[in-house]
Amino acid sequence: MSLRNYLISAFVLCFVVEAAWAQCVYRQPWRARRSSHVSAVVQCEVPRPMPRMVFDDFVCEEDGFIERIRWWGTVSDPEQLNRTYVITFWRDDQECGTLERVYEACVRPTARLVGPDCTEERVYVFSTCIPPFLAIIGPHWVSIAEDDERSIQPNEVDFRWSGRREIRRCPAFSRDANGNRFPLFDNCDEERNDVSFEMLLRGDMNCDGVVSVGDINPFVLALTNPAAYQAAFPGCDIFNGDCNCDGQISVGDINCFVSLVTGP
Ligand SMILES: [Ca+2]
Ligand SMILES: [Ca+2]
Numbered sequence: 440m441s442l443r444n445y446l447i448s449a450f451v452l453c454f455v456v457e458a459a460w461a462q463c464v465y466r467q468p469w470r471a472r473r474s475s476h477v478s479a480v481v482q483c484e485v486p487r488p489m490p491r492m493v494f495d496d497f498v499c500e501e502d503g504f505i506e507r508i509r510w511w512g513t514v515s516d517p518e519q520l521n522r523t524y525v526i527t528f529w530r531d532d533q534e535c536g537t538l539e540r541v542y543e544a545c546v547r548p549t550a551r552l553v554g555p556d557c558t559e560e561r562v563y564v565f566s567t568c569i570p571p572f573l574a575i576i577g578p579h580w581v582s583i584a585e586d587d588e589r590s591i592q593p594n595e596v597d598f599r600w601s602g603r604r605e606i607r608r609c610p611a612f613s614r615d616a617n618g619n620r621f622p623l624f625d626n627c628d629e630e631r632n633d634v635s636f637e638m639l640l641r642g643d644m645n646c647d648g649v650v651s652v653g654d655i656n657p658f659v660l661a662l663t664n665p666a667a668y669q670a671a672f673p674g675c676d677i678f679n680g681d682c683n684c685d686g687q688i689s690v691g692d693i694n695c696f697v698s699l700v701t702g703p
């Protein structure tokens with residue numbers, strides 16, 4: 440039996456139910472050429488800005504888990520790509536600012552080159568699973584920052600988060616260790632930026648916002664021919680298929696993917 444037929448029969452055999460675990464999906468992907476913004480913290484265990492930490496807002500349309508994130512940025516050296524990054528979520532204050540931190544995870548993402556920005560820096564897209572965060576419906580804030588202590592150059596900037604237009608809801612900003620807040624101005628046109636990131640739906644291989652039988656063929660393609668998958672679904676993250684979160688798309692993801700498609 441071919442892999443595709445196996446997946447379809449597994450799907451058909453299971454009773455199709457709505458997945459019990461709703462997920463919060465939010466898309467604010469990089470669009471070419473905006474410059475990037477320093478975002479670093481002292482270390483995972485001390486998530487204090489060093490020297491600046493960037494925040495942007497996002498909205499969950501319903502209560503749901505966030506289990507996979509991707510973001511775009513530049514690095515001082517390719518060695519920095521897979522170093523540790525700190526993801527934090529913050530409560531929204533209803534006035535385009537943050538209240539307290541409600542989540543923190545230290546992750547080592549996968550990264551892939553996507554192209555130059557307006558300053559000719561190389562922009563990479565980073566992707567990683569995170570321990571699930573249950574986000575309630577409504578606005579939240581996210582910060583993604585370099586873990587400076589584990590970076591390739593402690594006390595130096597090694598990561599910048601790529602800017603993005605149009606600004607959605609509230610403008611992104613950065614904060615220093617004293618709590619001072621700064622707007623993000625693009626280096627090229629001096630206009631304000633948001634930053635580039637997405638909260639992704641695990642198992643959604645065709646990026647239509649749901650996990651369904653329609654994801655089976657794209658999953659098989661991702662597994663067997665990643666380049667063809669990227670060409671067919673240029674706006675999608677192939678790592679949505681990394682169901683077991685080991686940083687690779689492989690046969691080890693099949694059972695997990697089937698359980699996502701067929702529900703609990
Ligand atoms: Ca550093
Ligand atoms: Ca925003």
Ligand SMILES: [Ca+2]
Nearest residue numbers: 643645647649
């Ligand atoms: Ca889908």
Ligand SMILES: [Ca+2]
Nearest residue numbers: 681685687692
């Ligand atoms: Ca995997």
